[in-house]
Amino acid sequence: MARASGRIIKNPLLSLTPSPRSLTQLFSSVSPLPSLCSSKKTSPSLSIFFLSFLFSFTFLGISIFIFFPNSNDSIRCTSIESPAISPISPHSLPSPYSKIILASLLSGLNSNNEIQPRIGGTSMVPLPVHLVSGNLSEQETEFWKQPDGNGYRPCLDSTMGYRKRSAKILIEKNRFLVVVAAGGLNQQRNQIIDAVVIARILEAALVVPILQVNMIWEDESEFSDIFDVEHFKKTLRADVRVVSSLPSSHMVAKQTIATQIPYGVPPSWIRAKFLKQLNQEGVLVLKGVDSKLSKNLPSDLQKLRCKVAFHALRFSKPVLKVGNQLARRMWIEGPYVALHLRLEKDVWVRTGCLTGLGPEFDKIVTGIQKSQPQYLTGRVNMSSSQRRLSGLCPLNALEMARLLKALGAPKTTRFYIAGGEPFGGTKALAPLAAKFPNLVRKEMLAHDGELSPFLNSSSALSAIDYVVSFNSDIFIPSHGGNMGRALRGHRAYMGHRKSIWPNKRTMLPLFDDSSIADEELSRITRSVHSKSMKPEPRKKERDRDVIAYPVPECMCRHGSAIF
Incomplete structure (x- = not known):
């Protein structure tokens, strides 16, 4: 299997925060250019001297911003489009500071080199998506490809x-x-x-x-x-x-x-x-x-x-700090996929589904379902197999592994596993780990004691998962749920980052049909999930929330007003 490598571009928002206006004011206040242009008589040698001085001073100013970065608190704006596609190669710039400058330049451009509007400092800003390269197959290239935003940008101006x-x-x-x-x-x-x-x-x-x-x-x-x-x-x-x-x-x-x-x-x-x-x-x-x-x-x-x-609704500073630190540790190693796996015991109980781990675990789940039927959510007259084929059950680890393979995910792909402790422990994740061994959880990323303040708060731990998933190159949930819907919309709003929503109702019968060849299964799977490559309008459907589908009410193709 070909190995995908990520061209790492450090996020300029972590170290470079001067706004264009501040740069303009800085240079205009001390630049000799106005006096040079307004002078009626200027000798050629003097003009050359002033121009040389101007360029030297400009280079000095840029160097100051690079070597003496400001804090994150001074961030005032960021681009909407992530630099997923760029005609410039970072390998042509040898130093790490050159990559920072490149990322800063790219963050204000889309694939057509158009200047993007800016989002105010109130937003949680994701790290840039990676430029993935290497000896990739067509399917693997398609897997890492980011969506086309079709020009939709945040647009919250009121009447x-x-x-x-x-x-x-x-x-x-x-x-x-x-x-x-x-x-x-x-x-x-x-x-x-x-x-x-x-x-x-x-x-x-x-x-x-x-x-x-x-x-x-x-x-x-x-x-x-x-x-x-x-x-x-x-x-x-x-x-x-x-x-x-x-x-x-x-x-x-x-x-x-x-x-x-x-x-x-x-x-x-x-x-x-x-x-x-x-x-x-x-x-x-x-x-x-x-x-x-x-x-x-x-x-x-x-x-x-x-x-x-x-x-x-920005997370508290302690939660956001840890979430961002874990996200950077994932991001710095290259592109990664966030999987929100709903494999906890309470999820199996509430959905009325079976775990797929065998009779021992299924007996525990069905026992709770019978003794506490109030936990079952909707359609109580359906069997577990009917629920599964109707798309009402979470994908288990084996089904997720088959989906990822059919979508073209390379075996070397790094996955961040969001969600609570899976029912069945390591056995629950074994089928996924067998196909994709690079699985990482927040407990593996965190340093000693880093998660200690949040161990008694499931909400804080979920918030940390949210931040790391928000920053991923691709996000895939195994089941619908509120977190999946929230991230789907948030990632679309902040630059149309790729989110793949498994079509379980279509895929599960195909997974059960052993007569379908792998190539045919891959073709069908990629076709079924092609909607992930473009914005999906809400269409005012009764159960579609603008939080999950911000196009077109909260995003538009014209204007730049945010508030």
């Missing part, structure tokens, strides 16, 4: 009517919305996003959401443990007033908690149901808002959803 209403909403001091978010990390993210939108609909101030203690994972994390509270408030200051706690004037001994909200309600339902109570009591407490708000909202509210998801 004049929205901005006019903001003036009143942002000074609201009499009505407050409190939201209790339950579930795992990404389920909580969804509820926080909708909490902001509901606060906007009701024109109420939003109290920083409360994260309910997770009884399954025994996670007692608070909002500030997982997310950057001040960043959250600051990013949303033009949309919703966010406060840390209820004022004493609104504290009551017993507060009514609204939990009976149907799925997919429009803004008009929210106003009709809660506005009167909010005006009378001054406080509204909502619980269980996940997926309750309609996926099809007015344009301004869809853009607000994207603003919360891709800008405001």
Whole structure:
């Protein structure tokens, strides 16, 4: 099998942060060029002297920025398109600093050398994708190829009517919305996003959401443990007033908690149901808002959803620091694929599926399913085999290995394994490791004690997985789920990085058919998953969230406005 090697280009955002404006101001303030151009009489020798001085000073300025980098905190902007394709080869530049300069130049260009608009410093910025080279087969080259963004860029500019209403909403001091978010990390993210939108609909101030203690994972994390509270408030200051706690004037001994909200309600339902109570009591407490708000909202509210998801909900500094460190350790070795494998015991129980590890493990899962049927999610009248063929089960390690091989992944590919501890331990991953031995987990990447502060927080560990997966060259989930959908949209929003969504309903019958030759299986598999090579519009389908499909509501082909 041919070995794919990655041409490593250091991320200029880690060390180089001067903006074009600061460079212009720096050079214009001291450059002799204006006086040279405005002088009526200038001797040739004097002109040559000034030009030589100018070029020398410019080179000195660039050298200063390279050898004395600023901190990450000074980042103000980054390009939208990742430099996946470039006509310039880094091998023509011998020094590591030359590669940094090259990456800096490439980060502002797309494959057509067009200048890209810039995203504000509120976004989590991914490391550049790698330029993969080597003696690759056609299938392997296709596997590493990045999508064509078709010119779609983040576009969150709001309407004049929205901005006019903001003036009143942002000074609201009499009505407050409190939201209790339950579930795992990404389920909580969804509820926080909708909490902001509901606060906007009701024109109420939003109290920083409360994260309910997770009884399954025994996670007692608070909002500030997982997310950057001040960043959250600051990013949303033009949309919703966010406060840390209820004022004493609104504290009551017993507060009514609204939990009976149907799925997919429009803004008009929210106003009709809660506005009167909010005006009378001054406080509204909502619980269980996940997926309750309609996926099809007015344009301004869809853009607000994207603003919360891709800008405001930045992870806390301790979580982000460790996540970025692990991502860099993966990235510096070359291109890598992030696999979100849902092989935990609770996933098998909730989905009503079998593990594929044999009778011993399947007996444990079916026993829990029978004794605790409340954990089973939907379609209780289907057998495990029917669920599998309907695409309702996670791909197990063997099925994922077959999919990756059919997609053209080289055997030497490095995989970051995101997700909890697989049920069955190393046995659960053995079929995948046999085909692709370079499997890495966060515990293998982390230095001694690096993960210790987060060992009692499943949400923090999931957030670290999210960051490493976000920075990968390719992301593939074994099952749908909230994290997979969130990363799909986030990666599209930040430069159309490749995400492959397994079409299980099509592929599993093919995997079960031993008469299909490997070449034919590979051809079909690559054809079925060709959608990963271009932006996929949301199409206003009932179950399609703008967070997973930001095109076209949150991304457009014209204009450069971000907020």
